[in-house]
Amino acid sequence: MTFKRVVVTGLGALTPIGNDVPTYWNNLAAGVSGAGPITKFDASKFRTQFACELKGVEVTQFIPRQEARKMDAFTHYALIATDEAIKDANLNLDTIDKNKVGVIWGSGIGGLKSFEDEMIDYAKGDGTPRINPFFIVRMIADSASGQISMRYGFRGTNYVTVSACASTNNAIIDALNYIRLGRLNMCVVGGSEAAVTRAGIGGFNANRALSERNASPETASRPYDKDRDGFVLGEGAGSLILEEYEHAQSRGAKIYAELIGGGMSSDAYHITAPHPDGLGAFLAMQDALNDAGIAPTDIDYINTHGTSTPIGDPQELKAIHQLFGEHSFKLNISSTKSMTGHLLGAAGAVEAIACIKALENQLVPPTINHFTDDDEIDPRFNLTFNTAQARSMTTVMSNAFGFGGHNAIVIFRKLS
Amino acid sequence: MSDIAQKVKNIIVEKLGVEESEVTPEASFTNDLGADSLDTVELIMEFEKEFNLPIPDDEAEKISTVGLAIEYLEKHIGK
Numbered sequence: 001m002t003f004k005r006v007v008v009t010g011l012g013a014l015t016p017i018g019n020d021v022p023t024y025w026n027n028l029a030a031g032v033s034g035a036g037p038i039t040k041f042d043a044s045k046f047r048t049q050f051a052c053e054l055k056g057v058e059v060t061q062f063i064p065r066q067e068a069r070k071m072d073a074f075t076h077y078a079l080i081a082t083d084e085a086i087k088d089a090n091l092n093l094d095t096i097d098k099n100k101v102g103v104i105w106g107s108g109i110g111g112l113k114s115f116e117d118e119m120i121d122y123a124k125g126d127g128t129p130r131i132n133p134f135f136i137v138r139m140i141a142d143s144a145s146g147q148i149s150m151r152y153g154f155r156g157t158n159y160v161t162v163s164a165c166a167s168t169n170n171a172i173i174d175a176l177n178y179i180r181l182g183r184l185n186m187c188v189v190g191g192s193e194a195a196v197t198r199a200g201i202g203g204f205n206a207n208r209a210l211s212e213r214n215a216s217p218e219t220a221s222r223p224y225d226k227d228r229d230g231f232v233l234g235e236g237a238g239s240l241i242l243e244e245y246e247h248a249q250s251r252g253a254k255i256y257a258e259l260i261g262g263g264m265s266s267d268a269y270h271i272t273a274p275h276p277d278g279l280g281a282f283l284a285m286q287d288a289l290n291d292a293g294i295a296p297t298d299i300d301y302i303n304t305h306g307t308s309t310p311i312g313d314p315q316e317l318k319a320i321h322q323l324f325g326e327h328s329f330k331l332n333i334s335s336t337k338s339m340t341g342h343l344l345g346a347a348g349a350v351e352a353i354a355c356i357k358a359l360e361n362q363l364v365p366p367t368i369n370h371f372t373d374d375d376e377i378d379p380r381f382n383l384t385f386n387t388a389q390a391r392s393m394t395t396v397m398s399n400a401f402g403f404g405g406h407n408a409i410v411i412f413r414k415l416s
Numbered sequence: 417m418s419d420i421a422q423k424v425k426n427i428i429v430e431k432l433g434v435e436e437s438e439v440t441p442e443a444s445f446t447n448d449l450g451a452d453s454l455d456t457v458e459l460i461m462e463f464e465k466e467f468n469l470p471i472p473d474d475e476a477e478k479i480s481t482v483g484l485a486i487e488y489l490e491k492h493i494g495k
Contacts, residue, residue, distance in 0.1 A: 065433055
């Protein structure tokens with residue numbers, strides 16, 4: 001059978017460096033850091049006291065207060081980013097077949113703060129369980145896709161993917177396949193995360209994943225730099241409208257790019273550490289190229305997972321070199337987490353948007369905060385250090401890897 | 417208005433997002449104030465917390481209006 005083609009027709013972003021796509025992209029291109037001291041709780045006793053928080057988000061501008069209080073922040077972020085994406089796609093909700101519109105969302109954790117708050121409240125009492133009836137629905141990760149469907153009446157396939165920091169890419173790949181098969185005409189995909197909480201910072205501190213560069217938050221996320229010391233936790237959401245090509249054409253939609261393939265694998269190695277030879281990353285990238293039916297030399301830019309951890313960064317590059325050979329030194333590579341921080345399950349969402357805007361603008365966003373070369377990293381890689389680079393691009397790849405050994409890769413191409 | 421009645425009103429206004437003027441003694445949580453079944457459970461729980469008074473489920477089911485809530489609480493608090 002012939003697969004249907006899948007294109008991107010709407011984008012929405014709520015990020016630490018911009019509360020909409022235009023601001024996000026401008027700040028990516030300009031190399032702006034979203035990091036700063038934590039404002040959401042008193043972090044003075046935590047090893048890490050900074051994060052990439054959202055700034056100036058007025059939830060009730062988008063969601064009535066009565067509905068908003070029954071949702072965790074990660075669901076607020078999902079609805080806010082999707083609001084922009086739906087408007088951007090210029091959808092006529094009265095004429096499309098909403099039974100054939102799905103929502104597949106990614107979140108690594110779900111409503112962490114809701115869980116935290118409720119249990120702290122419980123622990124303060126005498127043991128009598130006075131659990132809020134909205135506690136479970138605020139917390140569970142699939143609330144995000146459920147709430148999006150209720151807001152717009154989208155009655156197609158609906159669920160949330162959970163594969164830690166690969167969550168959104170898994171959501172994108174699932175939607176790609178449903179649309180290819182004709183099971184859906186459109187799908188809202190994306191991811192959201194709101195883990196800048198005591199449990200989130202404390203938990204990632206405990207497993208030594210976070211940077212502890214408290215004296216200089218804005219330079220702490222420094223992928224590929226010799227002195228990188230962990231990732232910087234970010235929060236927010238990205239939302240994309242995926243649509244079957246002819247469906248998009250027939251309604252005269254603006255088409256950003258074609259989603260041509262996705263690849264997945266598992267390290268089957270360790271719960272937090274990546275495979276030492278980057279085996280899982282290699283297999284997933286190879287799977288994505290095969291799925292897209294293209295050669296390694298077709299890729300112009302890779303938005304890497306590149307979280308700024310000592311062991312993760314070089315292993316991903318090792319896998320890229322193994323798969324792309326000499327071409328790995330010709331393509332552009334960058335980690336936009338140097339600016340946004342690591343949005344965990346939403347990372348794939350905001351990075352897919354970075355890739356699509358890079359294609360649209362023919363500009364590679366930089367890896368900021370490069371100060372010192374690392375001997376472990378081959379200097380022949382073009383890691384797009386510190387300044388955006390103009391480049392003629394047709395095809396771009398976005399990598400995401402998660403705790404648990406999950407790897408998921410997506411490839412976008414300019415529509416020919 | 418009693419102190420209890422005022423606190424009950426405040427909780428209802430806060431949780432259901434209604435105007436205080438709508439919170440009349442006759443007002444039904446579900447029919448007049450837009451509450452669904454979970455909202456009602458939440459209201460009862462908030463009353464229990466505010467007044468530190470356990471409300472048994474069979475009693476809670478009968479509390480369907482603002483007036484019934486105030487009446488129940490005034491009867492049981494401090495006893």
